[in-house]
Amino acid sequence: MITYREALDLLTNEDFLKLGKSATELRFRLHPEPIVTFVVDRNINYTNVCESGCKFCAFYRREGDKDAYLLNVQDVLKKVKELSDVGGTQLLIQGGLHPNIKIDYFVKLFKEIKKHFPHIIIHSLSPAEVIHIAKKSNKTIADTLRILKDAGLESIPGGGAEILVDEIRKEISPNKIGWKDWEFVMREASKLGMKGTATMMFGSIEGPEDIIKHLERIRNFQDETGFFRAFIPWTYQPGNNELGGKKVSSYYYLRVLAVSRIFLHNIENIQASWVTQGPKVSQLALFFGANDMGGTMLEENVVSSTGLKFIMDKNEIVELIKEAGFIPAVRNTRYEIIEKILD
Numbered sequence: 421m422i423t424y425r426e427a428l429d430l431l432t433n434e435d436f437l438k439l440g441k442s443a444t445e446l447r448f449r450l451h452p453e454p455i456v457t458f459v460v461d462r463n464i465n466y467t468n469v470c471e472s473g474c475k476f477c478a479f480y481r482r483e484g485d486k487d488a489y490l491l492n493v494q495d496v497l498k499k500v501k502e503l504s505d506v507g508g509t510q511l512l513i514q515g516g517l518h519p520n521i522k523i524d525y526f527v528k529l530f531k532e533i534k535k536h537f538p539h540i541i542i543h544s545l546s547p548a549e550v551i552h553i554a555k556k557s558n559k560t561i562a563d564t565l566r567i568l569k570d571a572g573l574e575s576i577p578g579g580g581a582e583i584l585v586d587e588i589r590k591e592i593s594p595n596k597i598g599w600k601d602w603e604f605v606m607r608e609a610s611k612l613g614m615k616g617t618a619t620m621m622f623g624s625i626e627g628p629e630d631i632i633k634h635l636e637r638i639r640n641f642q643d644e645t646g647f648f649r650a651f652i653p654w655t656y657q658p659g660n661n662e663l664g665g666k667k668v669s670s671y672y673y674l675r676v677l678a679v680s681r682i683f684l685h686n687i688e689n690i691q692a693s694w695v696t697q698g699p700k701v702s703q704l705a706l707f708f709g710a711n712d713m714g715g716t717m718l719e720e721n722v723v724s725s726t727g728l729k730f731i732m733d734k735n736e737i738v739e740l741i742k743e744a745g746f747i748p749a750v751r752n753t754r755y756e757i758i759e760k761i762l763d
């Protein structure tokens with residue numbers, strides 16, 4: 421287990437290729453087989469209306485904007501059917517912090533999805549959404565999560581973590597929850613026997629110290645709870661948003677990815693972010709600690725609203741993994757392997 425200081429030193433000073441080698445060694449210690457997993461999934465953004473107005477976000481709209489929308493149950497079921505028809509198993513339902521929808525909307529939605537598509541795993545609602553729904557519905561976080569779990573919610577994605585350092589959050593998303601609230605939701609979900617993932621959006625205004633602080637908070641929480649099935653670092657995308665700035669290099673992305681693998685010894689799966697890095701860098705990510713390619717994302721609206729659009733279907737992901745010398749395997753949200761693609 422490396423310390424905060426050692427991690428900071430690795431991120432800022434270590435030789436690039438040595439960093440990749442150390443991360444790869446650790447990856448193979450946890451996953452001795454040369455398998456790279458991915459899930460067939462779909463993102464559904466039920467609304468783009470959001471009260472939060474994060475400066476880095478190009479996706480949200482205000483209520484009354486001409487392109488503001490809120491999907492109804494039938495709209496969502498149609499999309500879930502398309503996912504099911506291509507053999508998908510994971511649904512990531514996320515959206516803005518809508519001023520007028522309460523818990524009943526989600527209970528109805530999740531119950532209908534589970535009724536028609538019981539094999540689909542609902543991995544949905546970031547901690548900020550859970551808190552927002554609880555407030556709008558006058559419920560505690562624990563009650564909100566219990567009700568959503570009973571309706572079919574199985575796993576909580578770590579979205580909205582950005583950087584878990586409040587000084588940075590105050591700058592880039594001043595109206596969003598602080599890091600302790602993010603952790604509190606995950607803790608309550610853990611107490612209910614749920615699982616989730618952790619993310620990190622870096623490359624906006626934070627420094628290397630903030631990145632390592634974020635990793636440290638994730639590692640400590642994981643030590644206590646074992647809640648996270650995976651860690652997914654991805655880069656801030658400037659474009660069509662208030663924050664602006666420049667994109668960090670793929671070189672820096674790979675450094676952060678490798679340090680994440682080395683520092684987070686207690687999280688088994690580290691995902692490559694092909695949505696922000698594109699196919700070629702995500703292949704390189706497999707030599708910097710990643711063992712998972714994330715999802716096929718039949719639909720993606722949040723990153724693409726910044727103007728960046730990488731699209732890959734299942735066959736392309738399979739080819740990408742093979743080309744890099746690994747065995748592709750389809751998994752579900754629980755990281756259980758459904759199919760190894762050997763030919």
Ligand code: SF4
Nearest residue numbers: 470472473474477480
């Ligand atoms: S990142 Fe999420 S919470 Fe922030 S403005 Fe965009 S939709 Fe709203």
